[in-house]
Structure formats: C-alpha cells, structure tokens
Amino acid sequence: MRTKLLGVAALVVTLAAAGCAAPEAAPQAAPASDAAQATPQGPVKLTYWTWAPNMDKIVAVWNQEHPDIQVTVSKQAGGDDAAAKFLTAAKAGNPPDLVQAEYQHLPSFIAADAVADLKAAAGAAQPEFSEGVWGQVTLGTAAVYAIPQDSGPMMLFYRKDLFEKYGIAVPKTWQEYAEAARKVRKQDPDVFLGTFSSKDPGAFTGLAQQAGARWWAIEGEAWRVNVADEPTTRVADFWGGLVKEGVIDGMPYFTPEWNKALNDGKLLTWPSAIWAPGALSSNAPKAKGKWAAAPLPQWRAGENHSGFWGGSSVAVAASSKHQAAAARFAVWLNTDPKAVELLVKEAAIYPASAKGQQALTEAPDYFSTQPDFWQQAATVAAGARGFTFGPNVGVTYNAFKDSFDKAVQARSSFSDAVRAMQETTVADMRKSGFQIAP
C-alpha cells in the first residue's frame, strides 16, 4: 500500500514537473514540490500540528479562500512533550507538514534536520516582525527556519485588591519585590507574595533574559554556552535567598495546589508572560477582575527590561512534499491582517507581527478593570530581550527541573543549580560532537 502511494506521489511530481512552468524559486531541498499544487490532480493536502485553541476555525478561513491548498489541523498537547513528539515523528519519517514550534525548541528541530529552510518562500515576511523575534527563527544565520506566530514578553501580574489590603506598592525593582515579600509574610503567615517554580524552566529563562543573560551564542563555527553567566547567577541567588529565608514559596506553577492558592488569595503575584490572562481565567476563575498587570520589577531603577516566557513559530517539516505551499500558508497565518486578527480573537495569542500588536485595543476579559492592558504590554514588549537558543534546550530544561527541584527542596544554593545546568548542557553537547567555543 505504502509503495503504491509513493508511486502515485512520484508520478504526480513527474507529471507536474513536466507539465508546468517553473514555480517561484522552491528551496533546493524539495525540487518540484511546489509544482504539485498547479496540477489538476486535486488540492495539496497539508497537516498542521498546533495546540493554539480554535485554530481549526482560522484554518477554515484559509481553506475556503485557497481550494488548491487544504490544511487539516491536528490538535496537540502543548509544552515540551509536543517538541519530543515532533522530533520522534520526524525521525520515524512521518512528521506533519506544518508544526507549531516554541522558539526554544526550534534549534533542536534544526539540529535534528527536521525543519526546512523557508528563505525562498518566506524571506519576504521579515519586515513584518521585530528584529528580536526574527532572530529567534533565523538563529542569526542566513536561513529562515519558521514564521514567528506569538510572543511572550514577561510582566508582573498581581492581586490589586490584596496589595491594597496589605499596604504594598507595586514593586519597581527586585529589591522592592523582596521587601514586599517580607512585609506580606509578617502580616499574614498564610500568604506568600510569590512562589518559585522548579517545574518551569521557561519562566526562569525569561527572568534571566531580563537580567541580560545570553545562554547560547553562535561564534563562527562554534557554540558559546554560558548558562551560568553573571546575570543568570544573580537571578538564581535572588530567588534562592528568598526561598531560603522562607518569604517566597517553593510550590510549582500549574498544580491543583497552585490553582487553589491563586483562587484563595494566598499568592499575591505571578511574574508571567503576556498570555497569563488566559491561564489565570482557567486556573483562578474566582479572582476575575482582581488581578492587574505591571512591568516586571527591574534590576536597576528606571530601566525597562523584560524577557520572554514561551512564544512560538510555525515551521515546515524538512520531509514535507509541499514545502512551498506550506510556507505560503504559514506566512498568511502570521502576517495577513485578517488571519492575525483571528489569531488574537480566537486563539487568544499575543501576535509576533508588529502590525498585529498595534491592532490590539480591548483588554482581555479577565483584566477588564485595566483598560490600558495592551498599552502596558506594548511598552513591556519594546524592552524585552531574548537570546539565541541552543541545539539541546531539552537537556538544559530537564537539568533545570532536576537541579532546582533539589535546591528548592533542600533550600540550598540556587547558583549551584545553575552551574549544574551549565555542566549538563556542555557535557551533552560535547558527547554529540558539537563544536564548543573555549
């Protein structure tokens, strides 16, 4: 059966190559792939793995306008599992044509040769995105490995009503945040200002980025790996000190216990990303209208820095037979004004495209009491800085969970945990043979 299908596919490709003029320059990896769509053999069929809610509704709009390229959405579970699943499928030879790829996982996909270079078909989309976001999908190389979809600049979310109750001002610096944490504990020993989650490497990465960390960088033909750099160690020791002092809790995010603490007003802040309104409305529905957003506390007063937690792009599988068609869809989805509007409305994402960000006006329902939510967000986003992710983020993130689990449990040194991340990351890269800058 499989042989037969392959035969048919080969025939289609041959016919197409013979029968029509050369299409727009297709990437070398897939000669004649684009041509198939112009034949009377029926529409090109693409599969798309994503976990964005309501994506099927958005894709339906595309399918109606493009009878020659039909996209089918396959809903995935998000997070690190999704990346592992795609890598496994690519290795097994049957990945989807399009896949939602978080920025931190994209380099692993590239290193596994699982995603295609879309420069020819999608390079023109570059002006739609800010330089920082575009760097996440090129890794600073000449290739374009994905089209940015959403972005997750970090902000401080806090319980406005309880801040008033405990007489706390919104902290402008991390020092003020630490003071507030102590103050809250003194007034009510059942309440914490915040918690440090050893299960969410993404959140820690964003906080390190805010402080100016650069965990990976490409230097010529070698990787520079610097997970335990000064900014990261500073962030780790800051939180480690507060956990050790007992003024910040060590409960992980996204557990039933955490939900309960949010609902009951036992946790007053959550340094999170711009997608937090969605998470809060499903995890803490009782506290609707009581939360507000502010810029992250700064390391030096008067600065305006932030980092990224999450955010993703749309990549095309290297083994897809219809790379050019898939790239066309990915560009449409993330830059076409109508599509971006749908992404915001239906999928509740913060779009990566600059025009999309400007079009946001009405505050999320959960934050209806804060009408300037998106203006705040735009200011924060402008000051957010990321870094190039390395080819083995899975290893680094797993090392984060293991070493910070222990550090939170034992209330031991967080900077030691950061050093363990660095050692594990470098050891894994050396084992695979990556060139590492001395």
Add this chain to the structure above:
Amino acid sequence: MNRRVKAAPYLFLTPAIVLFTLFLAVPIGYTVYLSMRRVKVSGLGLGKGARQEIFVGLDNLAAAVTDGELWAGWLRVLGYGALVLVVMLGLALLFALLLDSAHVRLARFSRIAIFLPYAVPGVAATLLWGFLYLPSLSPFGLGFLSASAVTFSMANIAVWGGVGFNMLVLYTTLRAIPRELYEAARIDGATETQIALRVKIPILVPAIILTTVFSVIATIQVFTEPTTLRPLTNAISSTWSPLMKVYRDAFVTGDLYSAAATSIVIAAVSLVLSFGFLRVVRGHAFGEES
C-alpha cells in the same frame, strides 16, 4: 501423507512464531542495534549533513552500566519495592486467610471492596492519591510529598491498587483446598489460627511465590506513579526510577541510543532478579525435590 504429518506441527506453530518474531524478537533486535549507535554532530550541527549516525559498539552499554544515576535509581526502587512487596503481599495473605476463615461475615462485600482498587487505572489512582497528598488540598495535613515521605506515599498507592489482585489469587487457591484437611486438623485439636499457620500457608507457598515474582517484575518497572506525581512535587527527579531514565533519555533529551542501552540493562536486571528468585525457591514453587 508422511510429509504432511511432518509439516503439520510447524503449520500450527506458525502464528505463534510470526507473532513472536514481529512483536518480540524484531523489537528486541532493533533495541540492541540502536544501543550500538550514536549521533555524531560536526561543527554547529545546523544544516544538511551536519549530523550522522555512527557505530559505537558497546560504548552506550558501558555508559549505562557505569551511570551513577541509574544505580541510585535502582537503590530507590529497591527501597520502594521492599516496602511494597512486604506490605502488599502481607496484607493480601492476611485478607485471603480472613475471608477463608469459618467465622467471616460479609465475605462477598469485603472481597469486592478489597479487589475494587485494582480496577482503577494506575494514572487515575495516582492522581486521586496525589490530590489527597497535596498539603493545601489534603484533609490530613502536611508532608506526604516531601523528600523523606514520598517513597512511602508512592508505596501506599501501589499497595492500595495491588492488594486486591494478589488477595484474589491466594483466596482462589485457598478455596481449592479440600475441606477434609481442615476437618482432620480440627479433630486433632487445632485452632483456626493453627490451621491457618500450619495447613493453609504451607499449601499456599507456590501461589505466594507466583505473586511475589509478578510483584517483583511490576516493581522493577515502576513508572506510572512517580511520573504522574512528579509535576506535583519537587521530591521526584526525572530519573527517580530506571524506567523514568529511559523515558527521559528517549523523549526529553532525544537520545534514543542511550535509552536503548539502559533498556537492555533493565531487562538484564529483571531477568536476573526474577529467575534468581525462582531458582532459590524452585523446590517450593513446583514441588520438586532438590
């Protein structure tokens, strides 16, 4: 005719051989093959041709055998397993004897009540207990998921789920014992306790051995409970049990080759433990004279 008779046994064996080859021999062979390979990256590892699979012989296996984290995992599982085996089988034996005793009331209800947890899938059972363990949700208070208590909390889930099944195996064996034996013992003046200790348990030995072997294998493969509890606590690492390390290597850090090598080590340890145990108790298990 003669030829046909000779072919017949093979014909009957074919389905078994085909299934065995497809679903056991080939996957095992592939695992061994994978365990001898590794990805070799050059330079930045980006772009075409930067990545190739190479043959490394027994390197991965040697790395797996000498991995301290794997043996630490075995130690953790050993502690957990000893706890589960003793408590679970002890309770199973106790319940089976109680249900079989002459004075039992509500036997049918108790039997079903004890067996019922076995019907709850492992993930569901673990989540259920996990919620009970979480400090702020638990009606019992604190600390079930702390580093010092987490092994006991996990063993509790396994015991809760496993007692019923083992009890049923033992109970069924007890029901098959001819009643005349008890009558003879009573005529000799034995009490119920003496009958249980001197008549029933010796007859139960083969069944106890069987349930022990099953439980040993299940313990070595412990995965569901720690994996499901892990997001709720920071006392369980990603390599808490050997199988969790295989999962992490294969699907989190993307190193199928190390995962394959570790799987082989786990299979070897399981074989040694279960066959070793059977060998030690062979005389009792199969009524053979040694």
